[in-house]
Amino acid sequence: MKLLEIKNLKKSFGDLNVIKDISLSVDQGEVLSIIGPSGSGKSTLLRCATLLETIDSGELVYVGEHAVKTDENGCAVYAPPQDLKRIQRYFGLVFQNFNLFPHFSVIRNVTDALITVQKKSKEEAYEIGRNFLRKMGLLDKENAYPYQLSGGQQQRVSIARALALNPKVLFFDEPTSALDPELTGEILRVIKDLAAEHMTMVIVTHEMSFARDVSNHVIFMDGGVIVEQGCPDQVINNPQNGRTKAFLSRFEN
Amino acid sequence: MSLTGLITELSKGMLTSVEIFTLTLVFSLPLGLFVAFGRMSKNLIIRNIFRIYISIMRGTPLILQLMVVYFGPFYIFKIPLSYAYRFQAVIIGFVLNYAAYFAEIYRGGIESISVGQYEAAKVLGYSKSQTFVRIVFPQVIKRILPSVTNEVITLIKDTSLAFVISVMEMFTMAKAFASAQTSMVPYIVAGIFYYVFNFIVASTMEWFEKKLSYFQ
Ligand SMILES: Nc1ncnc2c1ncn2[C@@H]1O[C@H](COP(=O)(O)OP(=O)(O)OP(=O)(O)O)[C@@H](O)[C@H]1O
Ligand SMILES: [Mg+2]
Numbered sequence: 001m002k003l004l005e006i007k008n009l010k011k012s013f014g015d016l017n018v019i020k021d022i023s024l025s026v027d028q029g030e031v032l033s034i035i036g037p038s039g040s041g042k043s044t045l046l047r048c049a050t051l052l053e054t055i056d057s058g059e060l061v062y063v064g065e066h067a068v069k070t071d072e073n074g075c076a077v078y079a080p081p082q083d084l085k086r087i088q089r090y091f092g093l094v095f096q097n098f099n100l101f102p103h104f105s106v107i108r109n110v111t112d113a114l115i116t117v118q119k120k121s122k123e124e125a126y127e128i129g130r131n132f133l134r135k136m137g138l139l140d141k142e143n144a145y146p147y148q149l150s151g152g153q154q155q156r157v158s159i160a161r162a163l164a165l166n167p168k169v170l171f172f173d174e175p176t177s178a179l180d181p182e183l184t185g186e187i188l189r190v191i192k193d194l195a196a197e198h199m200t201m202v203i204v205t206h207e208m209s210f211a212r213d214v215s216n217h218v219i220f221m222d223g224g225v226i227v228e229q230g231c232p233d234q235v236i237n238n239p240q241n242g243r244t245k246a247f248l249s250r251f252e253n
Numbered sequence: 254m255s256l257t258g259l260i261t262e263l264s265k266g267m268l269t270s271v272e273i274f275t276l277t278l279v280f281s282l283p284l285g286l287f288v289a290f291g292r293m294s295k296n297l298i299i300r301n302i303f304r305i306y307i308s309i310m311r312g313t314p315l316i317l318q319l320m321v322v323y324f325g326p327f328y329i330f331k332i333p334l335s336y337a338y339r340f341q342a343v344i345i346g347f348v349l350n351y352a353a354y355f356a357e358i359y360r361g362g363i364e365s366i367s368v369g370q371y372e373a374a375k376v377l378g379y380s381k382s383q384t385f386v387r388i389v390f391p392q393v394i395k396r397i398l399p400s401v402t403n404e405v406i407t408l409i410k411d412t413s414l415a416f417v418i419s420v421m422e423m424f425t426m427a428k429a430f431a432s433a434q435t436s437m438v439p440y441i442v443a444g445i446f447y448y449v450f451n452f453i454v455a456s457t458m459e460w461f462e463k464k465l466s467y468f469q
Contacts, residue, residue, distance in 0.1 A: 050376055051375075051376075052372050052375065052376070085378065088376070088378050089378060091376075092376065092377075093376045095369060095372070095373065097369060099367075099369040099370060099372065099373035100373075101370065101373070101388055102392065102468050102469060103391045103392055103395070103468045104468075112387065113377040113378060113379065116379065116383055116387060117377060117378040117379060117383070118378070145467065145468045145469070146468075147468065147469040161377070162377075165377065165378070
């Protein structure tokens with residue numbers, strides 16, 4: 001089953017065409033990695049998919065429900081707010097710089113949306129929250145505040161926060177880029193564990209060996225288009241396109 | 254007049270000063286938030302109206318604003334000035350003036366919150382109002398507290414400006430006693446009163462800041 005379909009997505013900032021006609025789809029249980037040079041539009045694509053950015057034209061479909069359609073003039077038409085609110089629950093997003101709420105303890109970071117948005121009882125929310133904190137190895141930190149945690153721990157809290165809402169698709173935008181090198185491993189391990197449990201994920205990353213190990217499908221983007229895609233072994237180990245080759249050669253050593 | 258008599262009389266004035274202080278805060282803190290929203294409105298006209306309002310309030314002396322609020326209705330509309338209106342005029346003048354200062358403090362605080370906080374809240378499904386109330390505002394309060402403390406302490410001293418329309422707050426009374434008795438003592442006693450008032454308020458604000466030090 002297709003959980004996410006993006007069709008002919010276009011997005012520009014003023015005169016700058018950042019996403020030029022991108023289509024992709026993500027199946028249930030699939031892990032898709034997006035790689036590409038800086039400025040190629042990876043974050044913008046993710047931000048369009050998570051409704052943080054308004055797209056110019058194209059379609060965005062979650063679980064068969066249209067978040068965005070295109071009218072006969074080629075302009076994007078968003079679904080009415082109440083539909084978008086429902087569709088919003090299909091996905092979660094893990095940010096590069098975590099964006100935890102500094103005034104909330106760890107457990108409140110993870111449970112507040114369950115209580116405020118999903119209207120769950122405090123008991124139920126805390127039970128869900130603690131389960132995910134346990135999974136992230138952070139149960140002993142539930143009363144800590146974000147500033148008291150390492151970057152890796154903060155990122156694990158933000159992953160728990162996203163997972164607690166039970167999304168069908170989880171997006172990651174360079175989840176390890178803000179971390180010291182010795183801390184990236186713990187986050188990559190958490191994501192690998194999620195992949196082993198068949199969590200559907202879309203991951204923008206600069207960690208090539210990680211992308212190769214964790215994903216079912218890899219997309220190489222450059223200049224706002226998909227230049228090459230396929231299984232990780234093919235794209236990362238045997239790239240066909242010159243731009244892919246040039247990009248990947250920078251990671252070899 | 255004996256010293257105890259003087260202290261008793263000045264305490265009554267002090268009550269009026271405390272009243273001006275309290276009422277000003279009660280009304281200007283929420284009004285300031287409203288003005289801050291107006292100042293940040295997407296609508297160009299609304300935004301400019303509030304910008305001009307703030308600029309006038311901050312660009313002219315409070316003492317002059319009090320005169321305008323008090324005498325304006327009489328000079329412009331020939332409405333006779335009642336005694337009760339004196340106190341009301343002081344409150345209106347102070348509230349309008351302090352709301353402008355608080356608005357700029359709120360605005361600075363709100364604008365200092367990173368977009369990442371809004372985006373995280375949006376992706377988690379918070380509505381705009383939930384985002385403001387639960388995520389943004391608590392962080393704003395912590396950031397603006399030192400500036401608010403400054404304003405609040407200035408307000409204590411500013412309450413003495415009410416003398417300009419003869420509201421019987423402490424400074425007005427101290428002034429009257431001093432000239433009646435040709436003595437410095439009323440001023441010294443009033444000074445001590447102000448200092449103690451300030452000390453209590455500053456300690457309270459410090460306690461608030463401590464309360465909010467649990468996060469960074
Ligand atoms: N809000 C914006 N306004 C204007 N231009 C933008 C905006 N966001 C992104 N851009 C531009 O769009 C292009 C793509 O940016 P994007 O952040 O999507 O790249 P990226 O592939 O994620 O890069 P990186 O690997 O450095 O994160 C860049 O040229 C960037 O300057
Ligand atoms: Mg990026």
